[in-house]
Amino acid sequence: MVDILLVDDETYVTESLAATIPWKELGVEGVYQAASAAEALDVMEEQRIDILVTDIRMPEKSGLELIEQAKDKWPGLKTVLLTGYSDFEYAQRALKLQACDYLLKPVDDDAFVSCISSQVEVLRQEWRQAEEEQRQQYIRRTEHTVLSRQLMHELLLGRKRTASALQSLLRQYGIGLEVNQACVLLTVQLAGRFREMDRQSSELIEYAVGNIAEEIFAKPYQVWHSSSPQDHVIMLIALPDDASTDYTDKQKMKTLYHLLQQKVSSYLNGEISIVASDWIRFPEELPKHYREALTALYRLQLDEASIVMLDEQWIKQQTSNTALEELHKPPTFIHLLESGRWEAAKEKLHAFFISNSYHTRERLYEAFIAISNGLIYVASKMGIDLHSIDPQGANLLLDRSIMLTASNLRAWSNEMLDLLSMQYDESDIYHKKHIIKQVQELVSKELGGDTSVKTIADRVFLHPVYLSKLYKNETGESLGDYIIRIRMEKAVYMLKHTNKKIYEITMELGYQNPQYFSKIFKKYYGCTPNEYRDQ
Incomplete structure (x- = not known):
């Protein structure tokens, strides 16, 4: 609802308006009165006033001065001036001060109601617009959070992207890292009382831990924090290539890690364990060091606040596992899952488990x-939350029985493959429909000069040839033909419902040449745009 303030040194004017106008019908809830500019400013300090109605001529401070002062402090305020015939020049000046309207005194009730109704409607439109902008901003922020988390997961799990494509995504999501930039990978595990929280509460804590890290690692460091596929907090602490070597000093970094633990303990009343890599190159070396961090967490069972520095010496001291090469040998385990080759993936697991009859605990951890990692990666691409399938097994810290024997791990792996394969076909169909919907929304919103199969493919992160084939198979119409058809439909609408010139319509639809636009239009409708408009 709207609140209004009536200001006039002749109090009978404001009292009459307050008593006779049907305020509720206009959508006005609070009606306040003031007899001077000073009193009006006091009221506006105490109440949220949406519309200010003021007389021009008042002692001490005029209505024009009141509007100017109020607008400076409350820019969204709507203002209406009450003026006599002799003050018309003042009213013109008021309009230059962005007064919304003016009314001649004595005030006619019908004119006043009409004026206030229009200002109420303007306010409502502005509020709706602001609400929509906030909603869109929230959606964009949420989408960026989800997409940046998905990107982090893909990089940790080893998905390869070209440097230019990755750099473009980093910019799009507002992530300040550069390809090949030096960074430290921090894998943070919630410990102490955090371990007892449900998943939703843990996610809030993880986000808070990331924000604390951003404060601690101030410039020149850059921080990208997210969750990991195994529900740890992941932080990439990066440095520009020209940064001083002082910032890469291991002891300095360890001091900052301790400070992060202290701040988390102080602000969030809980503990965290940190596994920190050495300085590595982003993103090429992420998958290897992420696997090493997970191995360290599982082997050392860091259930209390600890810091582990994973330098090359630490890694070399660990037991090497050549048997795992079977999982990483082309076609890799992840590649088989991506392509839906479930039986081949099972055969690869079978080859791993029979490659050596003796499996140490360390080997089972790494396996x-x-x-x-492969299961989580493919499940996320299918739009499936692995926790919904197996809430315990997705995180070894919740169910260590999987690791008791090789047969336990093999049985769990085969079971997960069966569950995922059952949902693969349905998910694949959904994924394709989602892409088609996404493409059609993009085309309908963006018909400018840059709209093409290639630009649309870039927006949905697919190769143009693959997208064209997918769109044709799913809809029976080529994507290029669809873009032209939507352009022509929009052209018809603008010819019917606007007075825009042909060249204006041509430019708006992304065509540079009106003759070419006319040729395409005639091919569709059998007449030129001018002939169509004249019908």
Whole structure:
């Protein structure tokens, strides 16, 4: 509802308006009165006034001065001036001060109601627009959060992208890292009382931990924090190539890690364990060091606040596992899952488990990481939350029984493959429909000069040839033909319902040449745009 303030040194004017106008019908809830500019400013300090109605001539401070002062402090305020015939020049000046309207005194009730109704409607439109902008901003922020998390997962799990494509995504999501930039990978595990929280509460804590890290690692460091596929907090602490070597000093970094633990303990009343890599190149070396971090967490069972520095010496001291090469040998385990070759993936697992009759606990840890990474990666591409299928097994810290024997791990792996394969066909159909819907929304919103099969393909992160084939198979119409058809439909609408010139319509639809536009239009409708408009 709207609140209004009536200001006039002749109080009978404001009292009459307050008593006779049907305010509720106009959508006005609060009606306030003031007898001077000073009193009006006091009221506006205490109440949220939406519309200010003021007389021009008042002692001490005029209505024009009141409007100017109020507009400076409350820019969204709507203002209406009450003026006599002799003050018409003042009213013109008021309009230059962005007064919304003016009314001649004595005030006619019908004119006043009409004026206030129009201002109420303007306010409502502005509020709706602001609400929509906030909603869109929230959607964009949420989408960016989801998409940046998905990108982090893909990079940790080893998905390859070209440097230019990755750099474009980083910019699009507002992530300040550069390809080949030096960074440290922090894998953070919630410990202490955090371990007892449900998943939703844990996600809030993870986000808070990331924000604290952003404060601690101030310039020249850059921080990208997200969740990991295994529900840890992941932080990439990056440095520009020209940064001083002082910032890369291991002892300095360890001091900052301790500070992060202290701040989390102080602000969030909980503990975290940190596994920190050495300085590595982003993103090429992420998958290897992420696997090492998970191995360290599982082997050391860091259930209390700890810091582990994973330098090359630490990694070399660990037991090497050549048997895992079977999972990473082309076609890799992840590649088989991506292509839906479930039986071949099972055969690869079978080859791994029979490659050596003796599986150490360390080997099973590493195998679980490799297998679960593949399952999580493919499940996310299918739009499936692995927790919904197996809430315990997706995180080894919740169910360590998987690792007791090789047969346990093998049985769990095969079961997960069966569950995912059952949903693969349905998910694949959904995924394709989602892409088609996404493409059609993009085309309908963006018909400018840059709209083409290639630009649309770039927006949905697919190769143009693949997207064209997919669109044709799913709809029976080529994507290029669809773009032209939508352009022509929009052209018809503008010819019927607007007075825009042909060249204006041509430019708006993304065509540079009106003759070419006319040729395409005639091919569709059998007449030129001018002939169509004249019908």
